[in-house]
Amino acid sequence: MADGLAQLVSLREQRMPLDERAELLAGTLCNLAEALCATVTDWSLSRPLLPLAAVSAWVAAGEFVLANFGDLGEAAWDYAVRHLRVQLAAGHAMFTADVA
Incomplete structure (x- = not known):
């Protein structure tokens, strides 16, 4: 997550x-969303459990971008938030399918 935040600062x-900045910004935020998903400690809950440090980094990224x-930044952040929602829902669904 720290590398993603550093990439945002360098961008x-x-x-x-502008089009290159938009692509890199959205890509970096999506990478951060995937890194956040990788920190999930419990997929069994309908809202997967995440460590506070990872969530704090995600929030800091959003504040910085906005x-x-x-x-x-607003468009890229909205896109990344939607990406995060899809990734979290998919992870929960895969966990549920494996367990059930």
């Missing part, structure tokens, strides 16, 4: 075309 500082990337 803010780099000069690049504060520093304007409309682009």
Whole structure:
């Protein structure tokens, strides 16, 4: 998660075309979402259990993106949140299918 946060900071500082920044921003946030899913400690719950440190890093990433990337950040964050929801739902469904 720390590497993903560092990548977000470097994206803010780099000069690049807007479309490239958008792609890298969304990709970095989706990678962070997948890293967050990898920290789940209990998939048996309808809302998988996550460590506080991982959730805190996710929230910090969102705050940083929303504060520093304007409309682009808002769109990328919305996309990443949807991606996280899908990943968490899929992980729970796979766990349930394996257990049942």
